[in-house]
Amino acid sequence: MSGAPVRVLVVDDDFAVASVHRGYVESLPGFEVVGEVHRGVQAVEAVRVLRPDLLLLDVYLPDISGIEVLRRIRSAPGPQPDVLAITAAREVETVRQAMAGGVVDYLVKPFSLATFRERLEVYRSHRAELLRRSAEDSGALEQSDVDRMLAGRRRAGGPGAVTDLPKGLSPRTLEAVARALRSDPTRDLSAGEVAERCGLARVSARRYLEHLERTGRAAVFPRYGGTGRPENGYRWVG
Structure with a gap:
């Protein structure tokens, strides 16, 4: 991996969860964990001292909220x-405030290692593109440049992604299920229950x-x- 690694600060009130997230990050090339804290005030101070590139931020903290x-x-x-x-926070207002604060992504617990890896790789790719653009040209971007950069992020699976669907899945049916x-x-x-609402098998x-x-x-x-086999329920998180 060329270039400096992305420096990550992990913030979670649960020591075990923070350790898992640290392990996730350290398993990925191009990232390094520079700190781990478990309270909000500690997070603010750690950002000031460590100057991380990326903050993995929980919302439910014991002193002040992640927001x-x-x-x-x-x-x-x-x-x-x-x-x-x-975070486990799924309230619409919490998500709205996080977005207003400029989060690059919002992952709802629990999630798989594959999902975590995908989101971080999307972030790294997007960040590398911005850094490359900055190094090559200090001038202003054209609208077409901005659109192309955002489109690359969406294709890669970031928030609001319009991803390539697996074989056999229809965009129209996907929207019906999401709706x-x-x-x-x-x-x-x-x-x-979703099958009944959407007329699907x-x-x-x-x-x-x-x-x-x-x-x-x-x-x-x-x-x-x-009775019978356990069944998963699915909830929309955007």
Whole structure:
């Protein structure tokens, strides 16, 4: 991997979870963890001292919220780190405030290592492109340049991505499944429930739901206590 690695600060109140996230980051080429903290005030101070490139920020912290951490970081002088929110917080207002604070992505727990790896690789690629542009040309970008850079990020799977679908999946049906989840974002729906709402076979609905989960637009919630095989529920997270 050429160039300097992306310097990452991990912020999570759960020591075990923070350790897992550290391990995830350290398993990826092109990244290094420069610090790990577990409280909001510590995060603000660590950003000031360590000057990380990227902050992996939990929202639920024991002293101040991750949203308040984001506000304090953005109001401080000096270089600004990019922020990737990693949290169990699914409230619309929390997501809105995080987006207003300029997060580059928003990952809802729990998620797979594959999803985590994909989001960080998208971020690294996008950051490298911005740095390359900055080094090559200090002038202003044309609208076409901005559109091309954003389109590259979306194709790679970032927020608002328009990704290439796996073979056999239809964009129109995918939107119908996403719309079914968005219609009731406070509860999770099973593949069977989505299939009934969308007029699909259960196995087809499951394929679309699994794609939404892999691309970070749905979260999985295992359902226990019923008879027969356990069934996953899916909830829209955008």
